[in-house]
Amino acid sequence: MARIELESLQKEFGETVAVNDISLSVPDGEFLVLVGPSGCGKSTLLRTISGLESQTSGDISIGDNRVTNVEPKDRGVAMVFQDYALYPHMTARRNMTFGLDSHVSMSDDEIEQAVQDVGETLGIGDLLDRTPDALSGGEKQRVAMGRALLREPDVFLLDEPLSNLDAKLRDQMRAELTQLHERIGTTTIYVTHDQTEAMTLGDRVAVMNDGEIEQVESPQVLYDEPASRFVAEFIGSPQMNFLPVDVEGRSRPTVTTLQRHLTSPFPTPNETSLPATDNAVLGVRPEDLYLAQETEDDSFAGPVEMTVTLHETLGDSVVLHGTVANERIRIRTSQRPNVTAGDTIRVVVDPTRLHLFDSDGDTLAHAAEKMVQTV
Known part of the structure; x- marks a missing residue:
């Protein structure tokens, strides 16, 4: 069982704390993604798990083995780097097999067959005799993946492996990585700053x-029930709108924002009490705001008038930037309205899709918790 257990893991560089007291459990066979802005500590955490960086304190276990002070080559991990780390004078075949003798017990014929099998799996079977300068970025990435696969590791660690690829190839490789993991089932930790990935x-x-894990959840729960304003802002594109708000009442609270232009009930589950405050922040995603003519649902709050400042066409939808009562907001709509900067539109909001945060950025409540439905 190649589960990963981190216990109070700390990594410091002088006075800089890159990984701050992280405890985390990754079950056998899970694909866990570490995401966050540049400098948040995600790559350092990955390198510490691999043994390429030594922890300042804390423990690391892989399977039943405590590997805190074990050499990287003996941890049962294979790492794929952002820059591929291929030897330029070696063929793809040699890059994949270099140093393999210390990892697996196979004869030369068995290694050759394994290389061919992995090459076919990754779609590079006919490219194995080329050197890296004769390979595209995606092909180099496949060679790096093949090198990792040949070592038959307990754990895959991938550090932004798609960041050097163009958008079309990233989409293709992302789908291939998903299919590959479904096929081999190896426990994987994947680092990225790209929320789509x-x-x-x-x-x-x-x-x-800032070196800490704010929330660990399934992708849908992160989107629907962010544990903090930071998570709410980082997950989702365009970013969530944040508006200063007054909370009036407790068990059946009402939120008032946009200089009293918009007042809406906040339907908390099980009539959860909220603190009455005039120092809270309301969060609403651009896709949970609607053009008034877009819906006939009379439970929606509003309408309010929004002055458009920018119109962004995304093809399948449109993002409208604007202001309501001097507050800047964004709305994403599939209506593709024919509006330009300076126009006024009428906007309504779905009150069941609101989020409430305190002044420190902690979540107070979601209007509808447990939005993910179990089938």
Whole structure:
């Protein structure tokens, strides 16, 4: 069982704390994604698990083995780097097999067959005799993946492996990584700053900030029930709108925002009490705001008038930037309205999709908890 257990893991560089007291359990066979902004500590955490960085304190276990002070080559991990780390003078075949003797007990014929099998699996079977300068970025990435696969590791560690690829190839490789993991089932930790990769690849996603994990959940729960304003802002595109708000009442609270232009009930589950405050922040995603003509649902709050400042066309939808009562908001709609900067539109909000945060950024409540339905 190649589960990973981190217990109070700390990594410091002088006075800088890169990984701050992280405890985390990754079950056998899970694909966990570490996501967060640059400098949040996600790559350092990955390198510490691999043994390429030594922890300042804490423990690391892989399977039944405590590997805290074990050499990287003996941890049962294979790492794929952002820059592929291929030897330029070696063929793809030699890059994949270099140093393999110390990892597996196979004859030369068995190694050759394994290389061919892995090459066919990754779609590079006919490219094995080329050197890296004759390979595209995606082909180099496949060679790096093949090198890792040949070592038959207990754990895969991938550090932003798709970041050097163009958008089309990233989409293709993302789908191939998903299929590959479904086929081999090896426990995997994948680092990225790209939330699309995180949401589409991960069984669970761990959102990191300043060396700490803010929340670990399935992608849908992260989107629907963010544990903090940071998570709410980082997950989702365009970013969630945040508006200063007054909370009036407790068991059946009402939120008032936009200089009293918009008042809405906050339907908390099980009539959860909320503290009455004039120092809270309301969060609403752009896709949970609607053009008034877009819906006839009379439970929606509003309408309010929004002055458009920017119109962004995304093809399948449109993002409208604007202001309501001097507050800047964004709305994403599939209506593709024919509006330009300076126009006024009428906007309503779905009150069941609101989020409430305190002034410190901690979540107070979601209007509808447990939004993910079990089938």
